[in-house]
Amino acid sequence: MKHSIHYDLSTLTELDIYLFKQGSHTKLYEKFGSHMMTHNGKSGVHFSVWAPNAQNVSVRGDFNDYVEDTHPLKLREDDSGIWEGFIEGVEEGLTYKYHIVSKFHNIVHEKSDPFAFYSEKPSKSASRVWSLESYEWNDKAWMKERFKHNAHDAPVSVYEMHLGSWMRKVEEENRYLSYRELSVELLKYLKQMNYTHVEFMPLTEYPYFGSWGYQVVGYFSATARFGEPEDLMYLIDTLHNNGIGVIMDWVPSHFAVDMHGLINFDGTALYEHEDPRQGYHPEWGSIIFNYGRNEVKSFLISSAMFWLDKYHIDGIRVDAVASMLYLNYAREEGEWIPNEHGGNENLEAVSFLRKLNESVYSEFSDIMMIAEESTAWPMVTRPTSIGGLGFGFKWNMGWMHDSLKYMSYDPIHRQHHHHQLTFSLWYAFDEHFMLPLSHDEVVHMKGSLINKMPGDNNQKFANLRAMYAYMMAHPGKKLLFMGGDIAQFSEWNFEKSLDWHLLENPLHSKLQKMVSDLNMIYRRERALYLYDEKKIGFEWIDDGDYQHNCISFMRKSDDADETVYILCNLADETRDSYKVGVPFEGEYEEIFNSQSTYYEGWNIGNTGPITAKKEQMHGREYSLSLTLPPLGVIYLKRVIKK
Structure with a gap:
């Protein structure tokens, strides 16, 4: 089949370009990337990519045996820096990359499409041509009533989980479950445990499994590890039809260093800062977005909007907000650049977060935007109109640290640390809080929740049961990471299944039953949730x-x-x-x-x-x-x- 290329059409209007450059375009995914369409009676794919410092850009893929220069894109005649073109005969499912030659030093990159809807399964890294329009949603009833489930005066009990290590098929080479399999097994578990919501650790495509999804390359691409995009849609659809909301962890704070991703995209620091004091994350070895660049704002806001729009996600937990707010986060003196006023606040990130929350809430007023923010930054969950960041909820990290520390003491010493049990109530109503016992508390030699408890085995279980009961009664929405509700002794290991065999022991199975009962009591008793923030x-x-x-x-x-x-x-x-x-x-x-x-x-x-x-x-x-x-x-x- 002949794969001729045409430049006489564009999916981008002058308004699109204007909004993109203003940092106000919230649905770039409708125009950028690869889109199947018909032109002059010929079917094919329109490609568009932002690479203002490229000398030339071409598309390599299955359709041309990955030859580098047979299908060049054309730079728009405006100053947008966007390259585009329509290639006949390209079909859904074919893989491709952008071959980018920079204006500077003849740097050549082979890049995945930043706007791809689907990718090859890692460790392969090409993008796939894919349409998301074929899936027919059946969750109209849920979507109509969703506002009731996500409200500040609703019961919200979240099960946080990592899809690749929740449950594995040990008899089948320890493989993880697919999206479709999870729609059966996970649904059954969530209903048994009476959770109201599930939170998936990042599902945006990522190269390294050991990053748990936090080192992202594909901000519009559901990871191919567990199936096709429609399979994830089916999982979410199934959960919705059974009254369970879906939250997704989303990472605008940094991105992966893998060279097929966003880093040095057109031979320059396009999405990131060039100066490593601003653009490199020393703690995580990753790259920091340039929140002051309008096109980057449009990219990130569009990513959040994409998951809410195309995947019917009910909430987004924004990862590592503290690292975005502070220029000196995880840096020593001299390793960071102060803002224009000489302070350590990242004013550009603050502006971006406000614009993000304003944008998504204006389109989807019934969703949850949740900040993982670990400092005392004021008014995280207050409206932007009065100087807040505009989030719907904030993780109460102070409650988590104080409570776990208090519970770790031998009871004979607890009287000397009583304030750690009560201090959280001094500020419990300053924000719309969620109480997290998350994955971060059971990794990196911190020990499992049950092993944070003092005493012999029976005392450990008694302490953990008390901890959960106290948590459920404390003001704020609830979040518990998988394994906590079965009192898993070992730390979370992303390479293996949870220790489900522990449920053969009554101490574990009855604690699990208690968590299920607590969730039911919490949902039944209005007093435990109605005025959480008042x-x-x-x-x-x-x-x-x-x-x-x-x-x-x-x-x-x-x-x-x-x-x-x-x-x-x-x-x-x-x-x-x-x-x-x-x-x-x-x-x-x-x-x-x-x-x-x-x-x-x-x-x-x-x-x-x-x-x-x-x-x-x-x-x-x-x-x-x-x-x-x-x-x-x-x-x-x-x-x-x-």
């Missing part, structure tokens, strides 16, 4: 009983009858006849006990109703006298007689 939804009963390692508080909704009373005893001694002030008379009963035998606990707690006496305690008119199990958390509710 002070009216939380009230201390007693935050000062450090001598007994105890805290107690209320979670409240707009109905006093729905109030849940949470009592935590993080000492290894039972507290008998422990008095707690409550606002109402009547009977109260346990609705949850982390030390129940049902969860392989120690069978210590309160059976039957507990009657409130008219005896003042903790500034309240009534009080309860009850038993607090050691290393345990109980939830109470008032018995409402109708």
Whole structure:
């Protein structure tokens, strides 16, 4: 077949070029890259690529046996730096790369298409011609009601996972599951565990499996490791049809150094900064985007928009926001360049993040934009109109660090660290928080969650059960990384399956059952989520009983009858006849006990109703006298007689 090339058409309008150069184009994927089309009755593919410092650009691929110069693209006559052309006879699925000769030093690069929708399976690196229009979505009902599931006043319990190591077929050379297989196995698990959402670690195409997806080359390409783009769509569609939201980890903070990617794209620092003090990430050995370049802004915003648009993603967790906000992130003195005011704030990144959030929320008001931001940067989740960054949620890293540190102490020493248990409530309502126990806490010799807990085996499990119960009652949405809900002893290993065999042991299987029950209680009890970001939804009963390692508080909704009373005893001694002030008379009963035998606990707690006496305690008119199990958390509710 003849593969002639034509230059007498363009998918790009003058408005496209203007918006691209202004940093305001939010859907570049509709125009850039490779698009199948018909021209003068001939089918083929239109290619367009941004390479302003190239001397010439040509397309090499299956269709021309990867010859370098038979199909050159033409530079537009404007100053956009875009090369384009229509090649007849190119079909879907064929692979290709751009052969780019730079104006400078005759540098020659073989580049993957930055806008490719699909790529070869790594370690191969060519792009594929692909259309995403053939898949027919069946999630209209979910999309119509999605706003209810992603709202600040909704229950959000997220299962974070890495697709390549969640479950493997050991009998089939330890292979990971495909998108289609996950639509069966993962769905079954999420429903069993009562999670509301799943968060996938990055699925944008990446070369090195050991980067877990965080060293990206294909910002519009779903990784081919697990199947075709339509297979991922089917997985998301299936989850939606079963009431489960999908969040994707997305990485605008840095990109891979692999030479077929964005680095030195046209022989110059096109997507990145030329100065390594601005353009190189010393901590991760990766390349930092130039957020001050408008075309790069358009590229990144379009990438986020692409996943929301074409894949019906319900939320985007933006990775490593702190590294974007600070010019001196992971750098010593002299290794960074201050901003125009002499400060360490990356003003261009701040501007980009605000524009990103404004853009995606204006198009998809019912999604979640989630910042992984580990510092005290103000107003991360406040509107850009009042100076905020405009995110919907922020990971509460302070809560995570303090809580895990507190729980790591032997109970006899916890009284000296009581503030680490209570301090998070001083700022719990400053942002719209999500409480993360993420993959970062179970890698790089940090130990698994169960092994962060002190004591013998039974004490470790009791502590972990208490930690999860405390987390579920604390203001903020919830996130737990895979393996945590089965108390996996080993750190996460991206090259192998989770240790599912542990569930043969009742300690592990019953802890898993407890997490499932906690998720169900959380979803059922409005008081545990309705006012997550408002002070009216939380009230201390007693935050000062450090001598007994105890805290107690209320979670409240707009109905006093729905109030849940949470009592935590993080000492290894039972507290008998422990008095707690409550606002109402009547009977109260346990609705949850982390030390129940049902969860392989120690069978210590309160059976039957507990009657409130008219005896003042903790500034309240009534009080309860009850038993607090050691290393345990109980939830109470008032018995409402109708």
